Amino acid sequence: MATQDVTLVIVVAHSLEARPLIDHFHFKSVKSSALPHYADDHGKRLIVSGMGKTNAAAAVGYISGLLAAQTVAPGFVNFGIAGHGSLDLGSGLLISKIIDAGTEAAYYPTPISCGQNMAVLKTVDQPESIYAEDLAYDMEGSGFWQAASRYSTLDLVQLFKVVSDNAENDTGTVNKARIEAVLAGQLEGFAQLVTQLQALVSHHHRYHAEPVSWQSLRQVGHLTVSEQHQLRRLCQRGAALGLDEALLALAATPVGSGKELLRAVVRCVEQTPVAQPDKPEEFS
Amino acid sequence: MFSAIYVEEAVHGTERVQQILARYPGLPVIPCARYGEVFNRAGQNFRVQKQNPALILAEKHGPCVLPAPAGYGFAAGASFYFSHMLNCLYDCRYCFLQGMYRSAHYVLFVNYEDFSADLQKTIAAQEGRCVFYSGYDCDSLALEPVSRFTQFFLPMFRELPQATLEIRTKSTQVRALLEMEPLSNCVIAMSFSSEQAGNRYEHRVPDLSKRLEAAAKLQAAGWSVALRFEPVISEPAVEQDYYALFERVFTVLDTDKLHSVSIGEFRMPRDYHKKIAELYPDEALFAQPVVVSDGLLSLRGAGDELLHKLESRLLSYVEARQYYRCASEDIA
Numbered sequence A: 001m002a003t004q005d006v007t008l009v010i011v012v013a014h015s016l017e018a019r020p021l022i023d024h025f026h027f028k029s030v031k032s033s034a035l036p037h038y039a040d041d042h043g044k045r046l047i048v049s050g051m052g053k054t055n056a057a058a059a060v061g062y063i064s065g066l067l068a069a070q071t072v073a074p075g076f077v078n079f080g081i082a083g084h085g086s087l088d089l090g091s092g093l094l095i096s097k098i099i100d101a102g103t104e105a106a107y108y109p110t111p112i113s114c115g116q117n118m119a120v121l122k123t124v125d126q127p128e129s130i131y132a133e134d135l136a137y138d139m140e141g142s143g144f145w146q147a148a149s150r151y152s153t154l155d156l157v158q159l160f161k162v163v164s165d166n167a168e169n170d171t172g173t174v175n176k177a178r179i180e181a182v183l184a185g186q187l188e189g190f191a192q193l194v195t196q197l198q199a200l201v202s203h204h205h206r207y208h209a210e211p212v213s214w215q216s217l218r219q220v221g222h223l224t225v226s227e228q229h230q231l232r233r234l235c236q237r238g239a240a241l242g243l244d245e246a247l248l249a250l251a252a253t254p255v256g257s258g259k260e261l262l263r264a265v266v267r268c269v270e271q272t273p274v275a276q277p278d279k280p281e282e283f284s
Numbered sequence B: 001m002f003s004a005i006y007v008e009e010a011v012h013g014t015e016r017v018q019q020i021l022a023r024y025p026g027l028p029v030i031p032c033a034r035y036g037e038v039f040n041r042a043g044q045n046f047r048v049q050k051q052n053p054a055l056i057l058a059e060k061h062g063p064c065v066l067p068a069p070a071g072y073g074f075a076a077g078a079s080f081y082f083s084h085m086l087n088c089l090y091d092c093r094y095c096f097l098q099g100m101y102r103s104a105h106y107v108l109f110v111n112y113e114d115f116s117a118d119l120q121k122t123i124a125a126q127e128g129r130c131v132f133y134s135g136y137d138c139d140s141l142a143l144e145p146v147s148r149f150t151q152f153f154l155p156m157f158r159e160l161p162q163a164t165l166e167i168r169t170k171s172t173q174v175r176a177l178l179e180m181e182p183l184s185n186c187v188i189a190m191s192f193s194s195e196q197a198g199n200r201y202e203h204r205v206p207d208l209s210k211r212l213e214a215a216a217k218l219q220a221a222g223w224s225v226a227l228r229f230e231p232v233i234s235e236p237a238v239e240q241d242y243y244a245l246f247e248r249v250f251t252v253l254d255t256d257k258l259h260s261v262s263i264g265e266f267r268m269p270r271d272y273h274k275k276i277a278e279l280y281p282d283e284a285l286f287a288q289p290v291v292v293s294d295g296l297l298s299l300r301g302a303g304d305e306l307l308h309k310l311e312s313r314l315l316s317y318v319e320a321r322q323y324y325r326c327a328s329e330d331i332a
Helices: A015-025 A053-066 A141-151 A176-184 A187-207 A212-217 A225-240 A244-251 A258-271 B015-023 B112-124 B149-158 B195-201 B208-221 B238-252 B270-279 B304-314
Strands: A008-012 A037-039 A044-048 A075-084 A092-100 A117-123 A136-138 A157-166 B005-008 B029-032 B055-058 B065-067 B079-082 B106-109 B130-134 B163-169 B186-192 B224-232 B261-265 B267-269 B290-293 B296-299 B323-325
Touching: A008 A015, A008 A053, A008 A187, A015 A044, A015 A075, A015 A176, A015 A187, A044 A053, A053 A141, A075 A141, A075 A176, A075 A187, A092 A141, A092 A187, A092 B029, A117 A141, A117 A157, A117 B029, A136 A157, A141 A157, A157 A176, A157 A187, A212 A225, A212 A244, A225 A244, A225 A258, A244 A258, B005 B015, B015 B055, B065 B112, B079 B112, B112 B130, B112 B149, B149 B163, B186 B208, B195 B238, B208 B224, B208 B238, B224 B238, B224 B304, B238 B304, B261 B304, B267 B270, B270 B296, B304 B323
Parallel strands: A008 A044, A008 A075, A075 A157, A092 A117, A117 A136, B005 B029, B005 B055, B055 B106, B079 B130, B130 B163, B163 B186, B186 B224, B224 B261, B261 B323
Antiparallel strands: A037 A044, A075 A136, A092 A157, B065 B079, B267 B296, B290 B296
């Protein structure tokens, strides 16, 4: 994985939700961005989408465009306040199911064991004031999910909500002080989720990293797009078989056309005896 | 063991589901309408999901019993399979399930009564004996303490002696079997790979010695035990590795009492191989040169010569009547 690769994008709706994260993770503002956008030194980005599911989806699309050159897409997490039908203010919730109130479609983030309480989230178009059901309410979740799960592996997309209003303390009582207070109480819990998710994403990125031999061989001879794809897969196979050095040696050998290069790489990968592979890292 | 439990709303109130949920009071329970909403979605990554798999409790719709693939199993004639579960607790790198399903979550179909009705209907429709295989899409025993699969299905097969049930497993979960009277028409088929291949490819699978111990206990208790040496993966020293395995296995088990013994090489449909190679670009097994025949892919350098050598050695331990070569490799 290249060191500049972004592993996690945090999407928030409002600058009041961004502020505690900027302080906690030491984010710095990214200039010349169409949306308020921050980066840290550890592969994270923070973007402020604006309220509502359309804005949340647009922000995911926008930052995904900015990161399109990455070999592997980052993970995404939506952080922000939510109402709840029964839970106390300040409760932190990892979302296990999202229901879009408009379409009644349901979406299921992959459960991740991070010690947080899980809850069902309903994404509504207008602030909820009745809290009819025993679940969380927000205005971005389903839009965020639909966009993020298109740009990334859906197993790397999560939502974390903090209860800011309920039947006793409705949306009319939510103010800057309330938001700061409830989010502050859940920053550590959210940071744990971020750490865990980022580790999962980094692991995913690592095994999809561009092979060392590919970086060198792609410079040798002219390759069509199709040939580049073939070469990349051959280099991946070579790396898995422990043939990086043999392939790198090919890069130093003069070859003619792209086709000749491919033939030489195929010979190397297909004809070298297979060594005993090591056990994969996740099981060692 | 599970990150969460999804429950189809239609089965949430059933006694079987409530019993399972009671075993995991601390786990999140997530309601869903149909298991496919979670299990069949595009955009999932089996490899990522396998690190935090969830359990899905669902109802099986449509036919519960299906004809077995050609060449699968030990018997000629009418053969069928049924899957009360999709996916396996273990994580064997060579397993075709990684290429067959989009999700690594475990689906447990809890409407056993519908399976039972379909099994009985299928048996009644046969003129002679028939065989049913369990363990095609899962490991039949690995989740036994939760599923209570044998406790439900074996009493039914006890009343249907014209049908044979093969339970395919790598598990050591044999306590429920040892607590009941053995069935003459039930075969516990235990899969083994060489210790070297097991260490390399079979993650989360119980230790070979513990599995052998479980097989020996079953034999001693009067159960019919079968051995499945598959998938044999061609690699340096594979013959010696399997010779050592045979020696170890047949020192522990009573060969005369074995129901059957089979060997099968590593093969899988080309499409599954392609998907798994994309999931595991760093895995040498899926980077090796292959040959394709009739849509089935196998490693170059494997094939008849290797299997003949292993068969010859195997037949020095067991009778020819006990042996068959597995023609179909779609086995968990």
